[in-house]
Amino acid sequence: MAERITVYTTGPSCARCTLTKNVLTSKGxxxxxxxxxxxxxxxxxxxxxxxxxxxxxxVVTDEDHWSGFRPDHINRIATH
Structure with missing residues (x-):
């Protein structure tokens, strides 16, 4: 993947945010x-x-973004 993605969060008290960041990190x-x-x-x-x-x-690109904890999307972008 050429460009870095952006994760918009509401801070450390957001469990889905933390889970998303952990899975992204685990997938490199x-x-x-x-x-x-x-x-x-x-x-x-x-x-x-x-x-x-x-x-x-x-937000991966202007056309590729989602809300919430979505391991299906994380797996999809990890395979690119």
Whole structure:
């Protein structure tokens, strides 16, 4: 995978966020984490532009993103 992905989280108290990050790491997928509680622009992007209302939000590309803990998607991107 050429580009790093971004994981938008709501912080360490988000169990699905932590689980998603742990599985990404275990699959060797590098990512940048952005806490949308600390970053208003990132929160606006996730909610207003992408239309998600729950964390985590994983953005691989402008066309490839999802919300929540989705091991099926993590496995899909790990095989690229």
């Amino acid at each position: 997928i590098e990512y940048d984490e952005v806490n949308i509680r600390d970053n208003e622009d990132a929160r606006a992007y996730v909610v207003d532009d992408l239309g998600y209302t729950e964390a985590p939000v994983v």
